Amino acid sequence: MVRFRIAGISDTVADAVRTSLVSPQYGHPAHVELARGYGPCRSCLRTFREGAEERVLFTYQPFSDPDALPAPGPVFVHREPCARYDGGDLPEDLRRLPLAVESYGADGRVLGQERVGGRSVEPLLERMLGEPGVRYAHLRNAEAGCFIARVDRLPAGG
Numbered sequence: 001m002v003r004f005r006i007a008g009i010s011d012t013v014a015d016a017v018r019t020s021l022v023s024p025q026y027g028h029p030a031h032v033e034l035a036r037g038y039g040p041c042r043s044c045l046r047t048f049r050e051g052a053e054e055r056v057l058f059t060y061q062p063f064s065d066p067d068a069l070p071a072p073g074p075v076f077v078h079r080e081p082c083a084r085y086d087g088g089d090l091p092e093d094l095r096r097l098p099l100a101v102e103s104y105g106a107d108g109r110v111l112g113q114e115r116v117g118g119r120s121v122e123p124l125l126e127r128m129l130g131e132p133g134v135r136y137a138h139l140r141n142a143e144a145g146c147f148i149a150r151v152d153r154l155p156a157g158g
Ligand SMILES: [Zn+2]
Pocket: 041, 042, 043, 044, 045, 046, 077, 078, 082, 083
C-alpha cells in the first residue's frame, strides 16, 4: 500500500500574499473579496463560508521542481491566517468538490490524469502514486481545472 500526504501551500507563500497583497511568485496584484464561492482555501484546504469570510485571490505556480513546466493559475487563501493542512487523509471539505488527480514524474512530466467522479479518492491516489516513475500528484478541480493541493508519496515503511 502506498501511503501519501496531502498538504496546503507553504505558510511562507500564504503569509507573504496576505501581507503584501501581491503574488509572491509573480508580483501581480492580489485581490481581496468576501467569498463568493467555495474555494477552497489552498492553505487550510477548507471551503469558504460564502458571504462570511474574506479571501485573497492571487496567481500561484504549484510546481517546486525546477524542471517542471510552470502552471500558474488563480488560487484563494483565507484573508486571516489559518492553519495549513498537512495530513494523510483527504480533508473533509474536499470530498464534496469535483476533483481530478494528476500524477507527475521526476521532471514534472504528466504521467496520469483521472477525474475522481463518484469514486473515493484514497484508493485512486494509492494506485496512481504507486505507478512506475510517479513522484507526486496534484489534486485539481475537475471542472475549473485549477490546482487545489499537492500530494506526496511517503517512503515505504515510513
Ligand atoms: Zn484557510
